[in-house]
Amino acid sequence: MKNETVLVxxxxxxxxxxxxxxxxxxxYKVRGSLRTMARQxxxxxxxxxxxxxxxxxxxxxxxxxVNANSWKLAMQDVDYVMHIASPTPATRPDSADAMVEMAVTGVRNIYQAAYEEDVKRIVLTSASGAVLAGHKNHPEIFTEDDWSDLSSDLNAYQRSKTEAELAAWDFVKSHKMEMASILPVGVMGPVLGKDFSHSNQAIKDMFEGRMPFLLNLAFDYVDVRDVADLHVLAMERPKAAGERFLATSGDNISYKEQASFLKAHFGVKAKKVSTKVLPNSLVKIVAHFNKQLRMPASFLGQNTSCSSEKARALLGWQARSGQEAIIATAESMFDFGLIDEA
Structure with missing residues (x-):
């Protein structure tokens, strides 16, 4: 039995x-941070x-x-930190400046507390949005050597993830601490209740007929269970120190391909799933008036394929296919009664 504590x-x-x-x-013993203890x-x-x-x-x-004192208390007698908390469009300010400030402040508060407690290693949950955003001309597969282009017009979430990760690396280098960062692509996999990620929401919308037209886009996907495995590997393996790891199945799947295999797998349950694709020119016009479309629309015409080679080769990580992860998401949503089949 391990006698080490991980702050998540x-x-x-x-x-x-x-x-x-x-x-x-x-x-491991786990101490989980919550903004309200009512969710225990x-x-x-x-x-x-x-x-x-x-x-x-x-x-x-x-x-x-944003509360530095709260992290000093949270960090007492902690051996490792998994810094997964991050402001998202669903829970925090939609303003780029406010979201960036909150994410960067969070990193600095948590890392300062970890430094004072002499924590062994921090694993930061970043995102593929810190790698592939703002690159219109990047035909090559994205790797951990790539960074999102902060000089371009990035969405608030992508900018916050990029600047927060840069701040984290700056802090650990100047304080001689150990860190690894995990950069998940679109995270799918079994939902565990009524709350789920914005990536999962698209599956619900497809089945309920709220996506009558699809965007001409493709993204990489990964199962949340495999992302969790990679976090643990990055915490435990000596080779992971000082490294970034893209968490991707390596499967770049378009919305149309996704709709097609969901219809094939679920049959009549997927009767409302559409395979009709909107022209890019029309999407760009609509995105001016629909803020929910702005982030995905920014990727129109751009390559979004990411490499999983580093995590596999350096840490021996293995991941389910993107299709398997997406199907698992839908199956769990039906199990929880989260999809309106009427």
Whole structure:
């Protein structure tokens, strides 16, 4: 039985819950940070929904990204940190400046507390949005050597992830700390309750007929269970220190391809799933009036394929296919009654 404690920030999040389950299964003690302690029972239930029934090694602490003092308390007697919490368009300000400031402030507060507690290593959850955004002319597959172009007109979320990761690397280099960053692509996989990620929302919308037309876009996808595995590997493996790792199945799947295999797999349940694709020119016009389309529309005509080679070669990581991850998302949504089949 391990006697080491891992602080997981943003414990109620999709990736965080799965990471907590993996850590508990390996015998770590886990301290999960929450912005409100009212969610403790909900998070425990979600962890158990992964199949990890024993949650006796899980405790919670109240902390917020912008409250430095809360992290000093949260960090006491912690050995490792998985900094997964991040402002998202669904939960935090939609202003680029406000979101960036919150994300960067969170990194600095958490990393300062970790430095003072002499934490062994921090694993930061960044995003592929810190790699592939703002690159209209990039035909090559994206790797960890790439960074999003901050001189371009980035969406608030992509800019916040990029600047927060840069701030994290600057901090650990100047303070001689150990860190690894994980950069997930579109995260799919079994949902664990009524809350799920914005990537999952697209699946629900497809089945409920709320996407009568699709964008001519393709993205890489990854299963949340594999993302959680990669976080643990990045925490434990000596070779991971100082490295970035793209978390991707390596499968670049268009919305039309996604719709087609969902219809084939689910049959009559997918009767409202559309395979009709909107012309790019029309999408760009509509995006001016629909802010939900602005981020995906920014990728029209751009390559978005990412490489999983580094995580596989350096850490021995293995991932399910993108199609398997997407189907698992839909199946779990039906299981929870989250998709209106009427």
């Amino acid at each position: 920030t943003g414990a109620s999040g999709f990736i965080a819950v799965n990471a907590i389950a993996k850590l508990l299964a390996k015998g 029972d909900e998070v425990r239930a979600m962890v158990q929904a992964t199949g990890q029934q024993d949650v006796s090694g899980l405790e919670f602490v109240e902390a917020d990204l």
